[in-house]
Amino acid sequence: MKIPRSPSSRLLALLPATALAVGLLAGCSDDGTADGGSTASTSVDPTEQVAENLSEFSYAGEDGKTALELLQKHDPDAQVQGKGENAYVTAVRGHEADPDTEFWGLYVDGEMAQVGAGSLVTKDGQTVTWKLEEIEK
Template structure:
């Protein structure tokens, strides 16, 4: 018997995916968003630079380290480039101390000692002294660039 004003439709529920399937579907988008945010945020310094590529199968944090080729921050009166580097990247790896310090890794990206080094630049000019000797000034842009050793 048909009720007036009603339409006849099959009584079916819309298909729903299990929760685990929905989570797996979100994983690539989440990984991409995380990689993009990590590459753009430059945390903890708002003006730090890095570049990253995204892939759902690789940890985005690891990719940032692998692809990092520059890292920047602002100078501060009375602080050396090395002091500020260690402030902006507490995990930076440094050999030696003070004026003899040599930076070997920034943000987890280690320079290959046979072919690369981290070069120090102030306002796009290569520094003439080491990071432990370079007194920075407010308004300067301090940039570390991964450079190839010329043979």
């Protein structure tokens, strides 16, 4: 035996499905413009990255600039002990290395640098990366 439904109960049964369909269609048709014509976007340098745990930071090299100069340009709050060729980076992006167990390692194109940040002259196209490393004991 079938229970008869009123037209209003049928309408109420269709409302959730209709709302879902409208929401999906609206999401699929969004062209990214809020005002009907202009688009606003934030420009982010893809080479400048910070890992979620702040243990790695990268930026692009520039012809004739040292890794230290560029670090201070991209992270003005970086902490450095000493100057020039004797500079030693102790904090990047607000994360200070524990001097007993960690250090900030300098890499260029994935290879650990053989000189310090104040001596390493970079080139356009290179990727300079600072990684928080553990001191091996």
